[in-house]
Amino acid sequence: MNFEQLTRSYINGEWVSGKGSSYTLTNPYNDADLATFPIATKAQLEEAYEAANASYNTWAANTELRTEVLMKALQYFKDHEEEIINVLAVEAGSTYIKAKVELELTIACLAEALTYVDSLGGREVPMTMPGKINKVYRKPLGVISSISPFNFPLFLSMRTIVPALALGNAVVHKGDIQTALTGGTIMAKAFEEAGIPAGVFNVILTEIPEIGDTMIVHPYSKFISFTGSTPVGRHIGQVAGGLLKPVALELGGNAPFVVLKDANIDAAINAAIFGKYLHQGQICMMINRIVLHQDIYDEFAGKFVERAKQLPIGDPLDPSVVIGPMINTRQIEKAQGFIADAKANDIEVLLDGTREGNILTPTIFGNISPDSQLAQTEFFSPIVVIIKAASDEEAIEIANHTEYGLSSSIFTSDLAKGEQLAADLEFGMTHVNDQTVNAIENTPFGGVKGSGMGRFGNPWVIDEFTETKWVSIQVEERQFPF
Known part of the structure; x- marks a missing residue:
C-alpha cells in the first residue's frame, strides 16, 4: 500500500x-517533498458533520457491526506494521523505536475497545423504592469532534477515535496537517477496509x-476532544463552555523527574534518558525538569550528561537512531x-547542543532555580534542566511548582514512601521508579491544572463518550400523599 498517495479527505x-489552498507535505529530516494537495474547505467540513449526524444512530444500534469493524481495523494495523512505521519516520520524524511504540499503543487501544463495545444499553440498579425498577442507560453522544497534534499523530488520534466509534458515536477528525497521513488518512483507509x-x-x-472554530461550535458537534497546546486548549474550553459542550483536553506539560537521596542512580539515569529523548523530547509527558537531592546531584548529572552525549543521531529510517529531526524549522528555532536566553542569563550549561540540519542535539542546563523562567517553560525539544533540592521534601515542593499537571515520576528505594509521595504530587499521573512517558489502556490517562481535563482509558473513557440516563419503571401502582 502506497500510503503517501492518500492525500484526499x-x-x-x-x-x-x-x-x-495548496499544501505541501515534507519530510522533516531532509525537507524532501512527500506530496502536494489542496486542503478541504469549511463547506466540506460541513458536509462531514452532516454525514456523521445522519449515520450514528444506525451505527450505535449494531453492536455486531461495531465489533467486526474494530477487529478488522486492528488486523489492518498489524498487517501494515512496517509500512506505517516507515511513514511515521518520513512524515513525523519518528525514530524506529518511537514509531514501534506508537503502533503498539494504537493496536492496544483497538484491542481494549473490544472489551467495552457492548457498553450501551441499560443495567438495573438495586431497588430502594418499593415497586420501582431503576435502570441506567448509556447512549452515544452523537458526533465527536477529534483534533490531534503532530507528535504522536496516529495514537493521539486513535485514542479518541476508537472509543468514540466503539461506543456508537460518529467522528469528524482533523489531525495536524503536517502529519496528514499518519494523523488522518491512514486511519481512514484502515476503517474503510x-x-x-x-x-x-x-x-x-x-x-x-x-475552518476557524467550526469543529467547536457546529451544532452537530456534541463533544470536543483536543490534544495540543495549553493556550489553544484554553480557547477551546472557553468557546465550548459557553455552549455547554463537554470537552477532553490534553494540553502542555512540565514533567518533573524526581530522584530522591536513596534512589538507585544508574536505574534512574536509564529511565531519564528514555523519558527525555524519545522522539527528540516532542511529547507532552516528556521529562522537562530533573529534580535531584543535593547528595546525588554531582554523580547523577555527570553520568546523565555522558549518556546523552552518546545518543545516535541521524535519519529516523535508520533503526539505530535515537535522536531524529524536529517537526519543522519553527520548532527548532523556538528551542x-x-x-x-538561558546563555544570556548565565545559566550553567552542562551539555551544549548543536543544530545539525533539522536535528537539535541534547542540551542540558544545571543548577537551575525552580522559580526561573527556564524551569517554568515547556521545551518540547531535547532540552532539559536539572534542579538541586536540599531535601526529599523540597524536591516534591519543586516538582509541584508549575502551572502544569500532566505526568511526573519519583525514583526511590523506599516503595511505600514513593507511593505516598506520588499521591501527593499535583499531577494526573505519577510513576514510581519509572520515567514519565506511559500510556496503558486500562488506566486513567489525563492531567490537572494547566494540563487539561478529562480521562482516557477504560472504563473512564466510557463516561467521556456516552450520555448517562436514568430510566425508572413503576411496576406497582404508587400511592401518593395527595
Whole structure:
C-alpha cells in the first residue's frame, strides 16, 4: 500500500479532493517533498458533520457491526506494521523505536475497545423504592469532534477515535496537517477496509485558518476532544463552555523527574534518558525538569550528561537512531531561542547542543532555580534542566511548582514512601521508579491544572463518550400523599 498517495479527505465514505489552498507535505529530516494537495474547505467540513449526524444512530444500534469493524481495523494495523512505521519516520520524524511504540499503543487501544463495545444499553440498579425498577442507560453522544497534534499523530488520534466509534458515536477528525497521513488518512483507509458505514468516520485534511472554530461550535458537534497546546486548549474550553459542550483536553506539560537521596542512580539515569529523548523530547509527558537531592546531584548529572552525549543521531529510517529531526524549522528555532536566553542569563550549561540540519542535539542546563523562567517553560525539544533540592521534601515542593499537571515520576528505594509521595504530587499521573512517558489502556490517562481535563482509558473513557440516563419503571401502582 502506497500510503503517501492518500492525500484526499475522507467524507461520507468517499475520498474527496480539497477545494482550498495548496499544501505541501515534507519530510522533516531532509525537507524532501512527500506530496502536494489542496486542503478541504469549511463547506466540506460541513458536509462531514452532516454525514456523521445522519449515520450514528444506525451505527450505535449494531453492536455486531461495531465489533467486526474494530477487529478488522486492528488486523489492518498489524498487517501494515512496517509500512506505517516507515511513514511515521518520513512524515513525523519518528525514530524506529518511537514509531514501534506508537503502533503498539494504537493496536492496544483497538484491542481494549473490544472489551467495552457492548457498553450501551441499560443495567438495573438495586431497588430502594418499593415497586420501582431503576435502570441506567448509556447512549452515544452523537458526533465527536477529534483534533490531534503532530507528535504522536496516529495514537493521539486513535485514542479518541476508537472509543468514540466503539461506543456508537460518529467522528469528524482533523489531525495536524503536517502529519496528514499518519494523523488522518491512514486511519481512514484502515476503517474503510474494515467496512465502516459511510459517514460514521470522516477525516478532513485542512488548517484552522480555513475552518476557524467550526469543529467547536457546529451544532452537530456534541463533544470536543483536543490534544495540543495549553493556550489553544484554553480557547477551546472557553468557546465550548459557553455552549455547554463537554470537552477532553490534553494540553502542555512540565514533567518533573524526581530522584530522591536513596534512589538507585544508574536505574534512574536509564529511565531519564528514555523519558527525555524519545522522539527528540516532542511529547507532552516528556521529562522537562530533573529534580535531584543535593547528595546525588554531582554523580547523577555527570553520568546523565555522558549518556546523552552518546545518543545516535541521524535519519529516523535508520533503526539505530535515537535522536531524529524536529517537526519543522519553527520548532527548532523556538528551542534555540530557549537556549540563547538561558546563555544570556548565565545559566550553567552542562551539555551544549548543536543544530545539525533539522536535528537539535541534547542540551542540558544545571543548577537551575525552580522559580526561573527556564524551569517554568515547556521545551518540547531535547532540552532539559536539572534542579538541586536540599531535601526529599523540597524536591516534591519543586516538582509541584508549575502551572502544569500532566505526568511526573519519583525514583526511590523506599516503595511505600514513593507511593505516598506520588499521591501527593499535583499531577494526573505519577510513576514510581519509572520515567514519565506511559500510556496503558486500562488506566486513567489525563492531567490537572494547566494540563487539561478529562480521562482516557477504560472504563473512564466510557463516561467521556456516552450520555448517562436514568430510566425508572413503576411496576406497582404508587400511592401518593395527595
